[in-house]
Amino acid sequence: MPPLLEGISEAFYLILTFDPYLMRIVFLSLQVSGTAVLLSTLVGVPLGTFLGLKPAGRTRLISKLLYTLMGLPPVVAGLVIYLLFSRMGPFGVLGLLWTPAIMIIAQFVLALPIIAGLTMIAIRSRGKTIQETALTLGAGKLLTAWTVVRESRFAIFGAIVTGLGRVIAEVGAVMMVGGNIAGRTRVMTTAIVLETGKGNFELAVGLGLVLLLIAFIINSLLYRFQEGGKNSAW
């Protein structure tokens, strides 16, 4: 059997039997990327909303910066964070290198500009009108901000899901700062690189399939939010 086909049949076996090695990797991936995206959301949505409500002229520089960072190559992010947290770096004393915590930091840095930037773009188109409608109906600061976010919820969910899609699939940053240590910092993407290198195609393909499945779920969600944005009251 050619390696790919053999890999696929073995992969299904591993997935269907909940192979512990595979499961641990999948679980860590979800944990790291999920936490990173959650934190990016907590910072990025308010930030993007704030920027989106400012007149475009006054946020030109920060917008350009955000757009640039949206395309930040993961290896570059990994490199910078590595230097900051290595033993020589300013945060070296924290001893976070080669831990899941630093992987979360790296993915946070990658997801934040995407979530903040896409939120900003969404708010910029309709946010001002929403804000003024809320204000004129007597809403205070908090209710106004909440209304703007709520009214833009499809686009914001889209931003969050796009952020998740990006970090869960990236390999450069987690490899550099996490180190791909078995059982501790090995996630799906780094495991695929490793297992492929070792010739363990069935494991690599199995992980690849899980990653694809997750990508499929993510994009289905994205599709639903975009459809929902068009016509449902949800």
Add this chain to the structure above:
Amino acid sequence: MRGEEIILEVQNLSKVYDKEVLKLEKFSFQRGKIYGIIGPSGAGKSTFLRLLNLLEPPTTGSIYFKGKAVSMNGDAALAVRREMTMVFQKPLLFRSSVSENVAYGLKARRFPKEKTQERVEILLAKVGLKGFANRNAGTLSGGEAQRVALARAVAFEPALLLLDEPTANLDPSNVELIERLILDLNRETGMTFIMVTHNIFQARRIAQEVVFLHEGRIVEVGETEKIFTDPQDQRTRDFVEGRMIY
């Protein structure tokens, strides 16, 4: 005595964008009246309403609400804003049900929940939308949406309602319904209306007092009939007789 009390006054109000688009010396609106603001496109009508609603800071000058100077920010501005509201020419309805839209201002004012539903039903009936409470606001026609926006604005019984072309692009039956509602509310509750309209016939039908705005300045103010039958300024005459080219 009705019509004697000043609800809103502006002094030396101006707004400069790229150029000066509004410059008013002193003008007062009396409580309980229906004002029509007319004038050619670009005269500054919408800008005037936006300043009055504190959505935009004036470049110079002050606004007095019930005799007190209003500030643009903070709790004081919120308190003033809560006594008035504005319906935009193209109102935005929130992405939720019709009843949630109508209830929005009530919720913002912490109106008792158990009374809200009843109030919403009454209002929807008033604007001819009985049975629409649970409809998704996004599926309404233009006229229906405009009526929901109006119901949403009057739900919390503001003292002053600012309307920016509330019936532009609506069919005659919707126009009639909205005009009737304005007249009824004014008669029953004494609500003050300041209505910008392109339509001089509409101003003539429902306004008691008409303000003619031209190039950012008030050219003439007067009782509606007088403005239409005996305008003092040549520009007013040109406008109400349809001779002003714009």
